[in-house]
Amino acid sequence: MSELKVYNSLSRTKEVFTPITPGHVGLYVCGPTVSGESHLGHARPYITFDVINRYLAHLGYKVRYVRNITDAGHFEEEGRAAEDKISKKAILEKLEPMELVQKYTNLFHWAMQQFNTLPPSIEPTATGHIVEQIGMIETIIKAGYGYEVNGSVYFDVKKYAASHDYGKLSGRVIDDLLETTRDLEGQEEKRDRADFALWKNAAPEHIMRWQSPWGIGFPGWHIECSAMATKYLGSQFDIHGGGMDLLFPHHESEIAQSTICNHQAPVRYWIHNNMITINGRKMGKSYNNQIQLTEMFSGSHPILEKAYHPMVIRFFILQTHYRSTLDFSNEALQASEKGLKRLWEAYENLGKLRAISDELRAEAGDPELDARVSKLISEFDEFMNDDFSTARVLANMFELAPVINSMKDKIIPVTSLSKETFALLQKQFSVYIEDILGLKSISAEDNEKLQGIMQLLIDIRKEAKGKKDFVTSDKIRNQLAQLGITL
RNA sequence: AGCCGUGUGGCCGAGAGGAUAGGUACAGGUCUGCAACACCUUUUACGUCGGUUCGAAUCCGACCGCGGCGUCCA
Numbered sequence: 060m061s062e063l064k065v066y067n068s069l070s071r072t073k074e075v076f077t078p079i080t081p082g083h084v085g086l087y088v089c090g091p092t093v094s095g096e097s098h099l100g101h102a103r104p105y106i107t108f109d110v111i112n113r114y115l116a117h118l119g120y121k122v123r124y125v126r127n128i129t130d131a132g133h134f135e136e137e138g139r140a141a142e143d144k145i146s147k148k149a150i151l152e153k154l155e156p157m158e159l160v161q162k163y164t165n166l167f168h169w170a171m172q173q174f175n176t177l178p179p180s181i182e183p184t185a186t187g188h189i190v191e192q193i194g195m196i197e198t199i200i201k202a203g204y205g206y207e208v209n210g211s212v213y214f215d216v217k218k219y220a221a222s223h224d225y226g227k228l229s230g231r232v233i234d235d236l237l238e239t240t241r242d243l244e245g246q247e248e249k250r251d252r253a254d255f256a257l258w259k260n261a262a263p264e265h266i267m268r269w270q271s272p273w274g275i276g277f278p279g280w281h282i283e284c285s286a287m288a289t290k291y292l293g294s295q296f297d298i299h300g301g302g303m304d305l306l307f308p309h310h311e312s313e314i315a316q317s318t319i320c321n322h323q324a325p326v327r328y329w330i331h332n333n334m335i336t337i338n339g340r341k342m343g344k345s346y347n348n349q350i351q352l353t354e355m356f357s358g359s360h361p362i363l364e365k366a367y368h369p370m371v372i373r374f375f376i377l378q379t380h381y382r383s384t385l386d387f388s389n390e391a392l393q394a395s396e397k398g399l400k401r402l403w404e405a406y407e408n409l410g411k412l413r414a415i416s417d418e419l420r421a422e423a424g425d426p427e428l429d430a431r432v433s434k435l436i437s438e439f440d441e442f443m444n445d446d447f448s449t450a451r452v453l454a455n456m457f458e459l460a461p462v463i464n465s466m467k468d469k470i471i472p473v474t475s476l477s478k479e480t481f482a483l484l485q486k487q488f489s490v491y492i493e494d495i496l497g498l499k500s501i502s503a504e505d506n507e508k509l510q511g512i513m514q515l516l517i518d519i520r521k522e523a524k525g526k527k528d529f530v531t532s533d534k535i536r537n538q539l540a541q542l543g544i545t546l
Numbered sequence: 547a548g549c550c551g552u553g554u555g556g557c558c559g560a561g562a563g564g565a566u567a568g569g570u571a572c573a574g575g576u577c578u579g580c581a582a583c584a585c586c587u588u589u590u591a592c593g594u595c596g597g598u599u600c601g602a603a604u605c606c607g608a609c610c611g612c613g614g615c616g617u618c619c620a
Contacts, residue, residue: 071550088620089620090620091620092619092620097620098620100620101619101620102620103620104620105620107620226549229549229550229615230550230615231548231549231550231615231616232548232549280618301620302619302620303550303551303614303615303620304614304615304619304620305619305620306550306614307549307550307615307616308615308616308617309619331620332620333614334613334614334620335620336613339612339613340612340613341613341614341620342620343619343620344618344619345617345618345619375558378558378559378560378568378569379558379560380559383559383560384551384552384613384614385558385559386557386558386559388557388558390556390557390558390570390571391557391558391559391570393557393571394558394559394569394570394571395558395569395570396570397569397570397571398568398569398570399569401569401584402569404583404584408584448560450559450560450568451560451561451568453560453568453569454559454560454567454568454569455567455568456568457567457568457569458567458568461584461586464584464585465584465585467584468584468585470584470586524579527579529579529580533580533581
């Protein structure tokens with residue numbers, strides 16, 4: 060089998076993946092900020108890294124997958140005193156901050172379950188790791204790379220850049236940063252405009268606050284991830300993932316902080332997923348174009364023509380390479396919906412063929428077809444090893460679908476394939492579609508409950524048709540059609 | 547301004563110096579009481595202009611368009 064290659068944002072090339080500790084992988088992914096509901100764009104990284112997590116496990120690695128919950132919020136500097144995003148909204152909604160955080164955390168977990176993502180091994184919260192963050196900041200100050208001003212602590216980027224490559228990940232040039240950082244109030248505290256906050260002094264009205272050596276305040280955004288990643292994965296770990304929009308300044312700053320504290324680059328492979336766009340534009344707060352996940356599932360958004368099943372969204376995301384932008388449209392989602400339905404039916408048909416698989420023999424009845432099928436199957440691994448190319452795996456599955464369906468309809472005999480190829484087809488199709496891609500039937504739950512009733516209706520209709528009683532048969536068909544069930 | 551990235555058929559998207567990607571839609575056919583499903587067949591491609599090459603959608607250059615970062619961001 061070919062080796063796993065991953066695209067490393069650090070080198071901007073595909074590299075062979077070699078874990079630090081043989082047989083184990085440390086994976087950290089920036090989790091959600093639970094100050095609000097997740098939107099469609101948020102689904103992408105969690106589904107992408109779910110597949111990466113699943114595939115690494117499939118390869119036999121023991122993965123420690125850490126995905127944090129950012130519940131302390133980041134400070135906003137809107138020309139006013141710095142405020143914590145979460146506490147700001149909490150006041151408006153007259154809720155206890157942690158109540159708000161819990162509500163959106165629960166909602167996030169629910170959505171992740173709908174998407175059939177596997178839970179991370181550890182899901183640390185930022186608020187639960189204030190001690191570790193303060194510890195790291197103290198180390199940075201001691202090393203001479205952090206300084207305190209009026210109860211806030213900043214990271215000295217210029218000093219760091221003198222001996223380290225600040226901008227290595229993002230391709231940023233330090234001199235440009237000094238020129239272009241936005242002119243904001245509160246900036247005068249910093250020695251340099253490129254510096255970023257490690258700890259922020261909290262104004263009295265700030266609800267989320269903690270005692271620190273520098274007074275009452277709250278942690279900066281970047282230090283959260285550094286502290287939690289170091290605690291659970293060590294000074295250096297294998298993979299750090301997240302959205303491309305976090306590359307700078309978030310990930311660049313994480314590297315700087317961790318490098319000072321732990322004396323080595325924190326991450327071997329940086330993996331970044333691209334954005335979901337809508338009308339060619341990134342989905343996000345600033346454009347006011349986001350569609351919440353709950354709206355996607357229920358169809359309750361003016362842009363949406365209908366509701367989209369979580370599995371359709373998962374499939375839609377997996378049909379594109381994770382490093383390409385993915386443009387949302389109703390047409391594209393509906394194409395995915397039909398595609399997934401077709402693929403899943405082929406998969407179910409494959410299961411049904413088990414009954415007649417006794418007929419199979421060692422030699423293939425149609426060696427040419429047999430060869431084509433085994434090639435398509437063997438490419439599953441090859442494509443996944445090539446930087447997790449789920450889109451190509453799915454394309455191969457679609458090429459196998461007509462073969463499977465034709466065997467099921469007895470247009471071609473099952474014995475066209477050798478016993479070995481058929482077994483491989485069943486096994487690999489199942490492993491990939493369910494275990495690695497994490498797909499499920501769109502209506503699995505309904506099916507279980509309704510299968511019996513459905514079968515009864517189908518039988519009655521068949522009887523009616525047999526008696527040429529088309530009034531009854533059409534009535535059954537049409538009524539079911541109204542419920543969205545096609546016979 | 548800069549730094550990254552990107553431009554593929556009606557739509558979504560793989561791929562990548564010589565091969566039919568794939569999905570979906572449209573059209574025709576087989577099947578069917580009519581449909582649907584399934585299966586078969588099939589049309590519309592690689593932003594523009596140059597260059598390298600026997601050959602470029604794929605490499606190089608210029609230009610144009612779009613996006614991301616730079617500011618909360620997945």
